[in-house]
Amino acid sequence: MANWVLQGLRTGIKTSSYPKRPDSSPGISPGRPSSAELGSRAEVEGLVQRCPTGAILAQNGGVAVEHGRCVHCMRCSQTNEGAAAPWDQNYEWAADAPDIPAVVSRLEREFGRSLHIRFLDAGACSACVSEARQLNNPYYNMHRLGFFMTPTPRNADVLLVSGPVSDAMRLPLRKTYDAMPEPKRVLAIGACAISGGVFGPSFAAAGGVSEALPVDVMVPGCPPPPLAILHGLLVLVGRKPAAKLVSLPSDKVIGQS
Amino acid sequence: MVMLEQAVEHRPEGESFFDLCRRTLDRRVLVSQAAEARICRLSCSPRELPEIWQWLTRYLDFSFATLVVDEIADGRWSFSYLFYRESSPWVYLEFPLEAPHAVVPSVVGLHKGPAADWHEREVEDLFGVTFEAHPRLGEFILHEDWPEGVNPMRRSFDARHPPVHRDPDPSWQPPTVVEAVGAFAMPIGPVFSDFAESAHFLLETVGEDVIRTIPRLFYKYRGVEKIAERQPVDRALLLAERFSGTSAFAHGLAFCQAVENISGVEVPPRARALRSLFAELERLRHHTAVITGICNSTALAIATSQAALIEEELLRLTCEVAGHRYLFGLVRPGGLYRDLSEQMQERLEKALDGIAARLDQLHASLRYSSSFLDRLEEVGIISTERARSYGLVGPIARASGVPSDLRKLFPYAAYESVDFEVPTAEEGDGYARLRVFFFEAQQSVFTVQAILSALPPGAISAAGFTVRPGAALGAVEAPQGAAFHWLRIGDDGTVARYRTTSPAFTNWHGFHLAAENFAFQDFPIILASFGLSNAECDR
Numbered sequence: 001m002a003n004w005v006l007q008g009l010r011t012g013i014k015t016s017s018y019p020k021r022p023d024s025s026p027g028i029s030p031g032r033p034s035s036a037e038l039g040s041r042a043e044v045e046g047l048v049q050r051c052p053t054g055a056i057l058a059q060n061g062g063v064a065v066e067h068g069r070c071v072h073c074m075r076c077s078q079t080n081e082g083a084a085a086p087w088d089q090n091y092e093w094a095a096d097a098p099d100i101p102a103v104v105s106r107l108e109r110e111f112g113r114s115l116h117i118r119f120l121d122a123g124a125c126s127a128c129v130s131e132a133r134q135l136n137n138p139y140y141n142m143h144r145l146g147f148f149m150t151p152t153p154r155n156a157d158v159l160l161v162s163g164p165v166s167d168a169m170r171l172p173l174r175k176t177y178d179a180m181p182e183p184k185r186v187l188a189i190g191a192c193a194i195s196g197g198v199f200g201p202s203f204a205a206a207g208g209v210s211e212a213l214p215v216d217v218m219v220p221g222c223p224p225p226p227l228a229i230l231h232g233l234l235v236l237v238g239r240k241p242a243a244k245l246v247s248l249p250s251d252k253v254i255g256q257s
Numbered sequence: 258m259v260m261l262e263q264a265v266e267h268r269p270e271g272e273s274f275f276d277l278c279r280r281t282l283d284r285r286v287l288v289s290q291a292a293e294a295r296i297c298r299l300s301c302s303p304r305e306l307p308e309i310w311q312w313l314t315r316y317l318d319f320s321f322a323t324l325v326v327d328e329i330a331d332g333r334w335s336f337s338y339l340f341y342r343e344s345s346p347w348v349y350l351e352f353p354l355e356a357p358h359a360v361v362p363s364v365v366g367l368h369k370g371p372a373a374d375w376h377e378r379e380v381e382d383l384f385g386v387t388f389e390a391h392p393r394l395g396e397f398i399l400h401e402d403w404p405e406g407v408n409p410m411r412r413s414f415d416a417r418h419p420p421v422h423r424d425p426d427p428s429w430q431p432p433t434v435v436e437a438v439g440a441f442a443m444p445i446g447p448v449f450s451d452f453a454e455s456a457h458f459l460l461e462t463v464g465e466d467v468i469r470t471i472p473r474l475f476y477k478y479r480g481v482e483k484i485a486e487r488q489p490v491d492r493a494l495l496l497a498e499r500f501s502g503t504s505a506f507a508h509g510l511a512f513c514q515a516v517e518n519i520s521g522v523e524v525p526p527r528a529r530a531l532r533s534l535f536a537e538l539e540r541l542r543h544h545t546a547v548i549t550g551i552c553n554s555t556a557l558a559i560a561t562s563q564a565a566l567i568e569e570e571l572l573r574l575t576c577e578v579a580g581h582r583y584l585f586g587l588v589r590p591g592g593l594y595r596d597l598s599e600q601m602q603e604r605l606e607k608a609l610d611g612i613a614a615r616l617d618q619l620h621a622s623l624r625y626s627s628s629f630l631d632r633l634e635e636v637g638i639i640s641t642e643r644a645r646s647y648g649l650v651g652p653i654a655r656a657s658g659v660p661s662d663l664r665k666l667f668p669y670a671a672y673e674s675v676d677f678e679v680p681t682a683e684e685g686d687g688y689a690r691l692r693v694f695f696f697e698a699q700q701s702v703f704t705v706q707a708i709l710s711a712l713p714p715g716a717i718s719a720a721g722f723t724v725r726p727g728a729a730l731g732a733v734e735a736p737q738g739a740a741f742h743w744l745r746i747g748d749d750g751t752v753a754r755y756r757t758t759s760p761a762f763t764n765w766h767g768f769h770l771a772a773e774n775f776a777f778q779d780f781p782i783i784l785a786s787f788g789l790s791n792a793e794c795d796r
Contacts, residue, residue: 004559007622014566027573030581052492073495074586078594120448121455123477126792127502127583130546133452134572137565151450166795167420168400168476169455172447198495203409203418204480223502225582 014138018227019145019234029225033076034088035247037062046082050075053191053198056085062249067093067220068194068208091225094232095245097188097215106238107185111157113146115237118156118180122173123166123205127223128190132160134226147233153179158236160229161209164192164200170212177213187232189219194245197222218245274345282309290346297346303361306338309350313340314369319348320661321369321648322732323741323758324376326384328412332356334386338373339730339741343666347730354386363391372648375766376758383410398475398795401425409483416483439463445780447476454791462777470772470780474765477795485755490516490590490724493752497742498585501759501793503546506539506584507735508742508757508793514669514731515744516590522722526713528592532670534708535593536733539584541701542571543736544652544694545616547788551691552623554785555632563619567612574608577601592718606709613702620695633687637771637783640685647767651738651760653787656693657685663734674711677704687786694788724750735760737789761793 016023033056044058055069056076063085076085107115121129135142136149150156153176165173177186188209191197196207209215219232234240268277275297278288286309287300301309313319319340327335333355340348354361363377364370365388377388378397385408388394399409404423408414446457457473481500485493497512498505510532517524524532549564576582578601587594597605623629639649644657654661662679664672680696682689728745738760747753764787772783 004557004622004626007563008559011563011566025573027576027582030576052495071495071499072581072585074580074594077580118448119452121453121477121791123455123479123795124792125499125502125505126454126790127499127505127585129452129454129792130503131582134565134569136452137569138562139566139569149451153448163477164479166477166479167403168478169447170420171402172455172476176448198499199479199481199484201419202416202480202484203414203420204478204483206420222499222585223583 011138015141015144016139016227018230019240023227028227029089029091030072030074031087031089032067032070032072032093032221033065033085035062035064035249036086037249043083047076047085050081060249064246064248066246067095068191068218068245069197070220070222071191071197072222091227092231092240092243093221093224093228094187094217094219094235094240095243096235097210097218098245100214100216107157107183107236111237115147115158115233116150116156117147117158117160117233118150118153118176119160120162120169120173120176122161122163122169122193122209123199124163124190124192125223128162128192131223131226132162132189132229135229140226140230142230142233145230145234147230153177154181156180157184158233159184159186159213160189161186161213161215162189162193162223163205164196165206165209165212167204167206170206173209173212185216185236186213187217187219187236188215189221189224189229189232191220191222194218194220217242220245281312295346296349298349298351300351303336303352303354306350306352307362307364307367310338310364310370311367313348313350314367317345318342319345321372322347322739323743323756324373324380325743325754325756326380326386326410327728327745327754327756328384328410331412332359334359334384336361337743339743341666341732359386361386361388363388365391369646369648371646371766372763375762382408384408385411398478400475409480414483416480416486437463437468440468456791458780460777460780465777467772467775467777467780469774470769472765472768472772474791475795477791479796481796482755482757485752487751487753489751490746493755494589497755497757498588500757500796501761501790502583502585503543503790504539504735504737504740504793506535506588507733508740508759509588510536510670511731511733511735511740511742511757512744513588513590514733515729515742516724516731516746518729518731519727519744519746520590520723520725522591522719524592524719525716526671527596527715528717528719530671530708530712531593531597531717532588533672533675534597534705535579535584535587536670537701537704537708538571538575538579540736541612541698541705542568542575543788544698544701545571547694547785548619548691548698550785550788551633551687551694551782552629554781555629557623557626557629560619560623560626560629563615567615567619570608571612574605574612578605589718590724591722592716594718596717597712602709602712606706609702609705613699616695616698616702623691630688632779632782633691633786635684636687636775636779637690637786638684638686639767639770641683643770644685644767647770648763649738649767650763651734651736652693652697653690653764653767654738655679655681656689658683661739663732663739667732669733671708675704675707677707687782690786690788726750728754735793737761737764737793739763757796759793759796761789761791762796764789765794
């Protein structure tokens with residue numbers, strides 16, 4: 001007979017210090033390109049050209065990054081083909097959806113420690129699904145923050161959606177949203193859910209969740225690491241400030257860089 | 258047919274496969290060699306397909322890999338049925354087809370014919386080609402609100418066209434066959450209560466007992482093969498990597514191998530070794546995730562946590578050494594984008610020792626948890642015979658006693674120089690699958706360590722690589738089994754046709770075999786013991 005309890009106790013506490021203190025364990029986030037004022041025009045043009053999804057834009061003598069389009073192809077981080085883009089190792093990436101004022105997108109404080117989540121996969125590549133699933137592992141353990149999964153949309157406060165909204169998931173997505181009681185919020189995770197990523201818009205998929213539903217908070221990343229998704233949930237309930245969806249050359253990078 | 262069979266039985270000693278084909282088939286079928294005798298092309302007419310299919314699969318024991326339909330011009334197709342077998346050239350069975358009489362004989366009823374079932378249904382749905390005598394054609398990948406007669410894979414259809422819909426048929430009913438007193442159909446999905454991928458299952462039950470399960474997939478169909486068309490190769494690579502995020506490296510590698518086979522480029526030894534290393538790292542992570550899922554499905558909370566800890570540590574380790582938690586942006590045609598520094602090699606070696614030990618301990622503890630074993634043993638059985646007939650691949654097939662593995666059959670990357678075992682089991686139940694996942698994870702650790710101990714120096718990417726027009730196949734043993742990426746590059750250097758056959762597509766087809774006549778509460782366990790990705794299947 002295996003002594004599971006003893007094994008569990010021996011493992012000790014593994015849980016991340018986030019959100020109380022920043023977590024800087026190696027490997028929790030791949031990081032992402034960030035905006036910068038670069039020296040030469042050639043450097044800027046090189047970076048813009050190497051980005052296959054048009055997430056890196058030339059602006060005011062530097063590069064701006066539209067994070068909703070970045071699919072983490074990592075090509076701008078290679079140094080053998082020209083200057084590498086400046087890298088932001090942080091994971092607090094959740095941002096308010098464009099045109100949605102923060103006052104509207106936040107849920108009331110009462111939800112802060114009892115938030116019920118319904119997850120819907122609208123055609124994601126399953127890396128987002130896998131990262132969201134990690135929120136239940138002992139490292140992230142989202143229950144400690146009062147975030148719970150719910151077996152029915154009738155009890156859900158937040159709809160967590162990944163994927164570009166494939167055509168066949170359009171109706172289930174709508175029906176799930178309609179079945180949720182007010183107040184309700186939509187959290188879109190991953191580049192596909194924000195901009196369609198590499199897939200949409202096309203004959204088989206929309207160009208993101210906001211084409212089907214009003215999205216409140218977006219978490220860019222391909223896939224967003226678990227702590228970025230956690231940050232998204234914390235932003236929704238007003239426990240953390242939001243980041244920006246587009247970083248401009250004049251912005252300073254938050255966190256360690 | 259008798260003649261063909263005799264030709265195999267009375268085979269002169271030392272006769273090459275090409276000579277056998279010429280001797281047996283030559284009058285009707287054109288036999289030609291390609292790619293240094295690694296491919297045997299048989300050109301026939303559609304009428305002869307069933308006979309040659311039977312000859313290849315029954316008498317020569319070939320396995321069906323994939324069906325590639327390529328529309329060369331509007332309404333003119335070329336059909337290629339690809340077969341493989343141990344120590345034999347690939348067989349490409351080919352015929353042209355023209356639009357007005359676009360009917361192909363179905364092979365579903367033949368020996369190993371079920372393996373082509375979903376391929377035929379997909380082609381019918383997406384190309385509008387009818388297969389004669391196929392038992393179940395119709396709505397498959399495109400669901401019921403997609404209008405009939407609109408075939409998105411045709412050349413005339415624009416990939417940027419917005420989705421088209423027709424009004425749903427109010428009289429539509431799910432297809433059921435079980436007729437018994439008190440029988441009813443129970444729908445599950447497509448939205449689940451946990452972090453799960455979208456799929457729908459119709460369980461036909463009489464009380465607690467489920468008679469059969471009808472999976473309904475392709476909710477996540479994103480038309481990857483269509484939207485890849487007319488894209489430059491390095492952009493299409495993003496799609497190959499991202500249609501299935503949990504096996505991204507394997508699929509990216511298969512795509513790059515297809516490009517390399519077309520262009521005839523030699524990948525440097527260091528890149529080949531590192532490709533195997535990253536592929537095994539991915540397999541290890543993938544299998545650990547499946548084990549986590551199996552523990553979770555039996556509600557063994559501490560074992561789930563232990564496995565989930567290992568999974569997260571592997572994700573972090575992967576991110577440290579490769580820059581991305583799911584190995585995105587690593588593989589490129591001709592080699593790799595990133596090297597593995599010496600410091601990271603040490604880090605990897607040290608970390609893997611600990612992980613292997615903990616996986617072993619978890620496996621040992623699970624073996625002594627009788628409540629856990631009770632839920633897995635004799636649940637979701639697939640017999641060897643059925644696994645062969647359905648052409649199942651990967652760990653699922655190996656747990657049913659079919660030892661097929663592309664790393665051994667057609668060694669790519671650095672698998673020729675690495676010694677590793679392909680574990681199998683005979684029972685074909687949930688516990689056999691769990692054991693295979695554990696043993697394969699362990700073998701992956703050994704393989705990574707063996708590669709690290711003899712990592713060749715040198716470049717990580719072929720110099721002066723250019724994309725050439727042509728067509729070729731890339732075949733890789735992905736974590737879930739054999740993945741076939743067939744690619745044709747047009748004269749302008751962009752993708753003209755991209756066909757991916759993923760192991761999840763192959764294995765989902767066999768899922769219903771394991772989900773027949775079982776107790777209702779075993780459903781999540783059967784599902785978890787397969788560990789299949791819907792994204793990989795749906796594309």
